[in-house]
Amino acid sequence: MLTLSAYVYLYKMLNAPAEFASFVIIGGTMVAFWSNVLWNMSAQFYWEKETGSLEVYLVAPISRMAILLGMALGGIVNTTLRAAVILIAGTLIFQVPFMLQEPFTALLMFFLTIIALYALGMLFASLFMLYGREAWHTANLLQEPVYLLSGLYFPVNYLPFIIQILASLIPLTFGLDGIRRVIILGESITDTWLNVAVLVVFILVLLPFAKFALNYMENLGKKEGRLTLRWQ
Amino acid sequence: MSQSIETRDLTRIFKGKSETVKALNKVSLSIGEKEVFGLLGPNGAGKTTFIKILTTLLLPTSGEAHVDGFNVVKEADKVRKIISLVSGGETPGYGILSVRENLWFFSQLYGLSSAVAKEKIKGLMADLDFEEYANTRMAKLSTGYRQRLNLARGLLSDPKILFLDEPTLGLDVLTAKKLRSYIVDWAKKEAKGTVLLTTHYMAEADEMCDRVAIIDQGRILACGSPNTLKENLKENQIMKVETASIQADFGFIDKMVGVIGYSQTRNIQTGTTTLKIMVSDDEIFSKIMSELEKAKLKILAVNKTEPTLEDVYISLVGRGFEEGEAGTHA
Amino acid sequence: MAVNTILRTVKQAIWLGWKIDTNWANPLVFAIYYLVRPLASLLIVGFIFLIGSLASPSGVFDPQYFAYMFVGNCFFVYVTHVMMSMSILIHEDRVHYEVLKHIYLSPASLKWYILGRALNGVLNASTSLILTLGFGLLIFQGLLGVQIPINWLGIDFPLLALSLIIGMFCFLALGFMLCGINIMTSRVQFMLTEYVSGTLYLFGGVVFLPEILPSWGQTISNALPITYFLKSIRFAILHQTSFDAQTNIAYLVLTTVGAIILGIGVFKIAEYKARRDGLIDRKEEY
Ligand SMILES: Nc1ncnc2c1ncn2[C@@H]1O[C@H](COP(=O)(O)OP(=O)(O)OP(=O)(O)O)[C@@H](O)[C@H]1O
Ligand SMILES: [Mg+2]
Numbered sequence: 001m002l003t004l005s006a007y008v009y010l011y012k013m014l015n016a017p018a019e020f021a022s023f024v025i026i027g028g029t030m031v032a033f034w035s036n037v038l039w040n041m042s043a044q045f046y047w048e049k050e051t052g053s054l055e056v057y058l059v060a061p062i063s064r065m066a067i068l069l070g071m072a073l074g075g076i077v078n079t080t081l082r083a084a085v086i087l088i089a090g091t092l093i094f095q096v097p098f099m100l101q102e103p104f105t106a107l108l109m110f111f112l113t114i115i116a117l118y119a120l121g122m123l124f125a126s127l128f129m130l131y132g133r134e135a136w137h138t139a140n141l142l143q144e145p146v147y148l149l150s151g152l153y154f155p156v157n158y159l160p161f162i163i164q165i166l167a168s169l170i171p172l173t174f175g176l177d178g179i180r181r182v183i184i185l186g187e188s189i190t191d192t193w194l195n196v197a198v199l200v201v202f203i204l205v206l207l208p209f210a211k212f213a214l215n216y217m218e219n220l221g222k223k224e225g226r227l228t229l230r231w232q
Numbered sequence: 233m234s235q236s237i238e239t240r241d242l243t244r245i246f247k248g249k250s251e252t253v254k255a256l257n258k259v260s261l262s263i264g265e266k267e268v269f270g271l272l273g274p275n276g277a278g279k280t281t282f283i284k285i286l287t288t289l290l291l292p293t294s295g296e297a298h299v300d301g302f303n304v305v306k307e308a309d310k311v312r313k314i315i316s317l318v319s320g321g322e323t324p325g326y327g328i329l330s331v332r333e334n335l336w337f338f339s340q341l342y343g344l345s346s347a348v349a350k351e352k353i354k355g356l357m358a359d360l361d362f363e364e365y366a367n368t369r370m371a372k373l374s375t376g377y378r379q380r381l382n383l384a385r386g387l388l389s390d391p392k393i394l395f396l397d398e399p400t401l402g403l404d405v406l407t408a409k410k411l412r413s414y415i416v417d418w419a420k421k422e423a424k425g426t427v428l429l430t431t432h433y434m435a436e437a438d439e440m441c442d443r444v445a446i447i448d449q450g451r452i453l454a455c456g457s458p459n460t461l462k463e464n465l466k467e468n469q470i471m472k473v474e475t476a477s478i479q480a481d482f483g484f485i486d487k488m489v490g491v492i493g494y495s496q497t498r499n500i501q502t503g504t505t506t507l508k509i510m511v512s513d514d515e516i517f518s519k520i521m522s523e524l525e526k527a528k529l530k531i532l533a534v535n536k537t538e539p540t541l542e543d544v545y546i547s548l549v550g551r552g553f554e555e556g557e558a559g560t561h562a
Numbered sequence: 563m564a565v566n567t568i569l570r571t572v573k574q575a576i577w578l579g580w581k582i583d584t585n586w587a588n589p590l591v592f593a594i595y596y597l598v599r600p601l602a603s604l605l606i607v608g609f610i611f612l613i614g615s616l617a618s619p620s621g622v623f624d625p626q627y628f629a630y631m632f633v634g635n636c637f638f639v640y641v642t643h644v645m646m647s648m649s650i651l652i653h654e655d656r657v658h659y660e661v662l663k664h665i666y667l668s669p670a671s672l673k674w675y676i677l678g679r680a681l682n683g684v685l686n687a688s689t690s691l692i693l694t695l696g697f698g699l700l701i702f703q704g705l706l707g708v709q710i711p712i713n714w715l716g717i718d719f720p721l722l723a724l725s726l727i728i729g730m731f732c733f734l735a736l737g738f739m740l741c742g743i744n745i746m747t748s749r750v751q752f753m754l755t756e757y758v759s760g761t762l763y764l765f766g767g768v769v770f771l772p773e774i775l776p777s778w779g780q781t782i783s784n785a786l787p788i789t790y791f792l793k794s795i796r797f798a799i800l801h802q803t804s805f806d807a808q809t810n811i812a813y814l815v816l817t818t819v820g821a822i823i824l825g826i827g828v829f830k831i832a833e834y835k836a837r838r839d840g841l842i843d844r845k846e847e848y
């Protein structure tokens with residue numbers, strides 16, 4: 001939120017059109033969810049591992065995905081609140097313009113993005129499960145680069161083409177683009193169907209893959225006896 | 233004899249959200265120089281709390297404590313220079329550093345010069361038998377070797393007073409024995425080596441300590457040499473009864489007149505329970521035996537035993553240290 | 563206490579910090595780690611700047627402002643870095659390594675050890691700064707052809723050095739404050755870092771002129787040493803605007819003294835509470 005405001009002020013100082021401020025604020029709102037995925041869900045496995053309670057979970061006959069979902073849901077109330085604060089406060093403080101025409105499209109886009117993000121989070125969780133500290137560092141490391149690539153704070157289409165391709169590998173990029181177009185520019189589902197389609201594809205690919213990765217990592221972990229190893 | 237550790241009415245209260253725990257209740261103890269002193273008590277008795285206050289990690293709620301004449305509250309700096317603390321079950325150190333590097337790190341924090349530090353580290357690793365692991369990362373050590381490292385760290389600074397909080401927790405019989413005898417030797421050898429150790433292993437206290445204090449629920453119940461404490465029990469009778477059940481409820485024994493206390497040790501593997509019953513007079517035994525028979529319990533063996541520290545504890549508290557004691561009599 | 567022991571403690575702490583930081587990866591990855599985050603953050607503001615300028619009604623790109631932002635964002639790495647390492651420190655040493663109480667009981671005690679670890683953080687941040695500056699220039703000036711008006715020969719090195727030295731005291735004070743808060747609390751280390759560094763980023767005039775903040779924001783900005791630190795650094799490097807370097811340094815010193823008092827104060831309170839409540843070896847952090 002604080003960094004966010006700094007970016008808004010930077011746009012302001014540059015005399016950029018007001019849409020850019022809306023752009024940043026919507027970006028910030030989505031970051032809240034992204035952080036939840038990364039830190040509450042993926043990193044949760046890491047915390048549990050640290051405290052030794054991961055074992056307990058793994059012994060329980062519940063699917064790993066259910067556990068992860070539970071963890072994410074635990075944080076989602078908080079996250080939603082946080083996101084709402086960012087959205088409302090940002091809108092009020094900076095008086096950014098919105099031209100929302102189709103709220104349902106916006107919601108659809110929003111939920112698809114969230115699901116895609118959570119699928120990605122599960123994938124990360126499998127890494128956290130095994131690599132604890134390294135994965136933690138990597139996630140930490142990737143924070144700003146992901147912000148950069150997914151165009152949280154500026155339209156990606158200004159970026160060089162190569163980078164745009166790289167950026168399109170992150171579901172956040174498409175979701176964000178879609179949500180913004182619907183909310184800020186007042187576009188309709190017919191303009192943004194491509195975003196919806198891409199998000200659906202992401203979900204269809206990521207979910208099974210995440211499931212596979214979780215199982216794979218768990219087995220690997222058991223084989224190498226690393227699941228219960230604490231950070232060194 | 234000058235006193236190494238002296239406490240007067242030492243009390244510590246923990247205020248929780250819902251409950252208040254009196255972890256130490258007016259503890260007054262004097263421990264002399266070069267003494268190996270044991271604090272014996274069950275989980276939650278207040279042993280760690282006592283050590284934490286004396287090592288300046290925790291403030292007392294009331295009462296006074298002096299370590300080598302220094303007030304632990306007001307002269308914490310001075311106390312810290314002459315003590316060291318080794319906690320069992322803990323493995324302080326950086327997993328990413330080698331054993332030698334870990335020791336080196338602490339030797340520097342303790343202010344040893346390079347030459348002295350190298351010498352000491354070498355000596356301690358040789359004495360405690362883990363030279364071969366000098367260049368191994370600590371993360372790769374087994375619990376036993378981590379504990380040796382932990383003890384070596386505690387001895388690096390040549391402390392006048394060594395605080396050991398359950399030093400053999402989780403160690404196998406052999407390693408535990410080795411560390412115990414090393415500690416006792418250390419105290420003998422050092423010009424001013426005082427040891428205060430806490431434990432809930434009876435045998436450990438018996439084997440190592442010049443004097444033992446028995447603590448329960450924050451109170452000191454008895455204090456003296458292991459032999460004196462056992463002597464005091466001579467007029468009581470102690471009987472060991474082995475029964476072929478691991479489920480029976482022996483609570484009734486406690487309620488009988490003349491029973492001072494009893495303990496039970498369940499052995500899951502053999503499916504037996506060993507009862508240790510202390511009574512003030514022989515006749516009660518026959519009553520107990522008939523009660524046991526009434527309960528249709530098969531009795532495998534009965535014999536009289538000499539008092540141990542456990543019995544001292546039973547006589548004071550009326551119960552034993554519950555299960556899990558079997559096998560700890562190393 | 564022997565100065566010798568203190569020096570040994572500080573030295574060991576720096577060495578240890580280095581060992582821990584470089585442990586989990588080989589030096590190359592380590593360097594990347596110190597480059598990637600600050601560089602990505604620099605690129606974000608850089609792109610915001612370029613895109614914002616393009617989209618503005620005048621469509622003019624102001625290289626002076628760009629340089630302002632560039633330098634500000636690069637040097638802010640000191641704050642993020644020292645904060646990050648100081649904030650995790652207590653938690654790691656207390657819960658993972660279980661060494662905190664033994665360090666606390668050593669003659670030099672926590673403060674000198676923490677100082678050493680903080681100094682290690684400052685050293686790492688300096689490495690990071692140099693890398694980010696280099697790559698930032700390479701990308702913006704080399705790749706994207708953005709002119710950044712920095713006259714490398716015209717840098718006022720004495721002023722730069724002076725600002726860095728005073729600034730260092732400020733970062734260390736901040737580090738002690740964070741350590742203090744972390745001793746008293748548990749598991750807030752990440753949030754804390756985020757909020758404190760976010761506040762400093764917003765109000766410290768890192769990427770935009772504090773003058774466009776609302777008046778209460780400017781008041782906060784004026785109270786932060788980081789504002790004067792960056793002003794001083796910028797003046798030394800860019801020589802922009804008419805500027806009274808001496809007054810600015812005076813403010814920097816003043817606010818830094820304030821930060822030091824705050825840092826030491828919080829740390830002292832934490833040390834007291836830690837002894838009162840037995841927090842130095844608290845295990846149940848979760
Ligand atoms: N920081 C604390 N806050 C609240 N209560 C505490 C705290 N530390 C200890 N206690 C309580 O004080 C009592 C004594 O604890 P202490 O750790 O001293 O026991 P102990 O004899 O060392 O036990 P153990 O054999 O389990 O180590 C216990 O009831 C414990 O719950
Ligand atoms: Mg204890």
